[in-house]
Amino acid sequence: MTSLNTIPLGERPQERLQMKGPNALSDAELLAIVLRSGTRGCDVLSLSHKILHGSGSLRGLLRLTVEDMQAYPGIGGVKALQLQAMIEIARRVLSTGEAAPLMDSPERIYNWLRPIADGEPVEKFWVLSLSRKNRLLRCQAVTSGTATASLVHPREVFREAIRNSASALVCAHNHPSGDPSPSQADIRATRQLREASKVVQLDLLDHVIIGQREHDPAGSGYYSFAESGIL
Template identity: 55%
Template sequence: MNPSPPAYPAPRVQDLAVGERPQERLEKLGPGALSDSELLAMLLRSGRKGHSVLSISRQLVTEAGSLAALTRWREADFRKVGGIGRVKALQLITVMEIARRVAASDQGERPLLNRPELVFAHYRAQTAGLSVEKFWVLCLNRKNRLIRQVELTSGTATSSLAHPREVFREAVHHGATSVICVHNHPSGDPAPSAADVQVTRQLREAAKALDIALLDHVIIGQAGADPQGRGFYSFREAGVL
């Protein structure tokens, strides 16, 4: 019986030719000198038999269309690329989620959120590609600038929205004078459901009782899936608040 052929280890970053090693380029030239695929290679660390880690990284960027587009990929999308198993797919999803949150965070002056268009602009990147429904409460100061955004719930698209008690507990805790509630529709169509209308009316009554202004409840969708072409729905504009 012929012996089984030896198993060859998957090509790793350190196995590349010296001039091709992203780690050495990173150390000498800094992260700005690395291409998108080289940055991904630093995360992946190893490839698969016959394919270097750089070739897999290039394939990821090519198939997604851009590094930014990878932030919308799910585990199944990553695992379609040869050499990426469950663990690596989950690692990449984690990094992409960090990137999404950093991009959505306030890097300068607290954002002014006094119109639904501004709320939509603030959340468009954060909600892009989400397959679950999330609910946020935005705590605002007297000038309608964001003090703190708090994610109250995260679940399936059919899960119930947040209870008014939880919404206004956060408002009181952060010293907000007003709040805006926001949630997304994974389908992309921001038209409100009966449950959305009901919880908004409950929020309206709770706001009156606590003397904390409920400026709006905005549903975030996608312009392409919105019959109105806007990508969001405002209960304030609809006259519910």
């Protein structure tokens, strides 16, 4: 069992997380990040090893009660409740069995984004990073501004998709007026994104403008650049 005090500063869990990402960390290191601190006689990494040894495995943490956690010196009431919340999140993720949302049509994209976009007073631009099967890996708002401003540059869009190891992406932005009809600026930006996607060899499947059905002349509530033939 490795003690935190024997590890060089640059190789400690938090520094390794920052430099190399979560996949590079061991189970004990990840738990140490959550625990944050140990006790005078037992540093946080040693405490993490003890908890994992006592529970049998990382999955064994799911069976721990608050009382079980507080049996370890250094785990007080607040820290035990924090751990219990983390464990409950993991338990719910494991129990749902739900696949990531499928983003294979502008209607699905609109229905998924509408609760997020509704009520936004300014335009926001989202990048939806997708897997090979068009399931959502991550949705990120990359820019936000006034309703008349040009919001996005291809650099921000494709940087996020590449960072998420996306196989393809969809772009979306809202029109606070509720009318999803594209402006000339929207059309120019979409064509720019289309050309950039060819350069970086990452498929841009669609750019969807999110509006509201009651304000949409077409009645759908959204505008799809793929359906319109621009993409």
